[in-house]
Amino acid sequence: MKIPIQLNQENLQEVGSRMPIPDYNREADNTGIVHIGVGGFHRAHQAYYLHQLRQLGEALDWGICGIGLREADAKLQDIFNKQDHLYTLMVKHSDGKIEPEVIGSIVDFKMGTKDPEPVIAQMAHANTRMVSLTITEGGYNFNPTTGEFNFDNPDIQHELKHPQDPKTVYGFLTAALKRRREAGLPAFTILVCDNIEHNGDMMRKMLGTFAEAQDPDLAKWIAQEVSFPNSMVDRITPVTTQTDIETLAQKYGVKDSWPVTCEPFIQWVIEDKFSNGRPDFEKVGVQFVPDVGPYEKMKLRLLNAGHSVLGLLGALHGHPTINACIEDEVFKNYLRAFLDKEATPILGNIEGIDLTDYKDSLLERFANPNIKDSVSRICAESSAKLPKFLIATIHENLAIGGSIKFATLVIAAWCYYSDKEADQNGQAVEIIDAMSTDLHQAAEQTKTDPLAFIRQESIFGNLIRNERFTKLYSEVVHKMYKDPNIKKYMRDMISIE
Known part of the structure; x- marks a missing residue:
């Protein structure tokens, strides 16, 4: 040596x-x-x-x-x-x-x-x-x-x-x-x-x-x-x-x-x-x-949102790293479904980019076993990240009648994770977020008010006033609080495609 x-x-x-x-x-x-x-x-x-x-x-x-x-x-x-x-x-x-x-x-x-x-x-x-x-x-x-x-x-x-x-x-x-x-x-x-x-x-x-x-x-x-x-x-x-x-x-x-x-x-x-x-x-x-906008949106809504999807669902399940999530076929298939069904339809054509190839490359990058990017890093400061990466996609899909179910499950998982400050097995997780106290308090009220978490307008905007979203979110979060088996709900979402 x-x-x-x-x-x-x-x-x-x-x-x-x-x-x-x-x-x-x-x-x-x-x-x-x-x-x-x-x-x-x-x-x-x-x-x-x-x-x-x-x-x-x-x-x-x-x-x-x-x-x-x-x-x-x-x-x-x-x-x-x-x-x-x-x-x-x-x-x-x-x-x-x-x-x-x-x-x-x-x-x-x-x-x-x-x-x-x-x-x-x-x-x-x-x-x-x-x-x-x-x-x-x-x-x-x-x-x-x-x-x-x-x-x-x-x-x-x-x-x-x-x-x-x-x-x-x-x-x-x-x-x-x-x-x-x-x-x-x-x-x-x-x-x-x-x-x-x-x-x-x-x-x-x-x-x-x-x-x-x-x-x-x-x-x-x-x-x-x-x-x-x-x-x-x-x-x-x-x-x-x-x-x-x-x-x-x-x-x-x-x-x-x-x-x-x-x-x-x-x-x-x-x-x-x-x-x-x-x-x-x-x-x-x-x-x-001349205009970086389409490239920005592609990266934020596919890579960054994809990271958050894996991070929050993975944290609740107990996966420690992003590559561990991708090694799990349920997580890999769920991410691809989100990217294909909810993120891609709002992007349009991007000059010089084949979106299928780009999404393929994302899954390869996330799977890199030598990187071992922790889900805790990805989940950190979610209150600042998700409005730009994921919640904006929900708003845009609601406006065009598109799918919102994959992203909605992630929001419900975030609520449960913020409330329990633990994964589905009861193992404590560290919440690193400038709004951690507000997130916990709002999530804690979910047992009596299923929509308490999404009443935080600084994060969710006017989603609380969208009946289609609130109906689906209420159903999902209710099931999760009864049984936080996140992979079960992920399989259900994928199977009904």
Whole structure:
């Protein structure tokens, strides 16, 4: 066994005898992108694309400065400081093969929780030409039903009164853009890389609303100068485990405190509208299109919704991982039925995409036994995810008279799961959701009011007023509370097709 080498810049050439490493200049002053929310997905996706481009000798002035706006980001900062912002990306193939590679495109990292000034200054620096974000669907501070900005957030109220002491992404963006305007610098592009339909348009609306309340003149400048391209991102990136860290050390001889694991598949589709230039990402496979909307919708309603279908039903049954769900023929067939009967009919034709092939590839990706994506990760923050991934599909199928039964069973399972906080065998499950208390309280009332769970309009909108949905949901949730044998109901749904 090779003696593990600590991953850092000093040891990089020695690490290079064991796996591929960056061969480009990683100076921190070559920073063109500021990225907020440096989680596993960003490091497996956008940072990886930039790494590939820099390996070609391109994008010399487009290094990434990561930003942490949550106290939890301090752990990553400590590791980045120790590793000179280097990390290992472990691509896991379905045949068990692992391809590790050291990624060097992140060249700096700053925290904004205690002192916002270094973050504002970095965004306002003349070299910064793009600010990108992966802050999860729940990080955008809008009501998923109305689509309106949430001014009740205490941090937002604080920022409106104290513009130089930002707490949220909106406060930081406006503070930096104001400084750029005053300095006569061009605006940066704001590129959203989260799973929200029309994510750039949504960000434009949310930031514009916030800026209008804080500084109307700045809001006008933002509307004229800042570009918000819509984008669609895709790569399954499970949470890093201790086993991953140990495998890297024992098999490959590299000590990395926070490597990232991912599947081989990767995709990025972006509208080509940028305020202040961009890297030539098309040279490494990024697709630039006039309208990303159809691709966004396809991915959200098939991949993301499919993940939630397996995650919630799997959590209730007791399956630990997504690949374990796919190995179960009932789950695999149920997912395919949902994709074919409820998700596909609302998508229409998508240029350059064969939807049958795309769905086939999804099942193959979900089945990757080397990824072992946990159902707990998929179920986390369902209250932010499901309105965009699954509930929107129910609304659209109700409008056209389409099937809703497969998605409705998932909602009933979510209710039972939120009430019992356990699977059907009574084993406790951890509910990770900003609305966990509200979800539990609403689900708990289901025994006396079968529709209590879907009365949460911030999640379900006006579904409570749709007789076709409420009739079916009531029947399903009533059966589930009598006997939570989820596979029985899944088989029943499939068999009556």
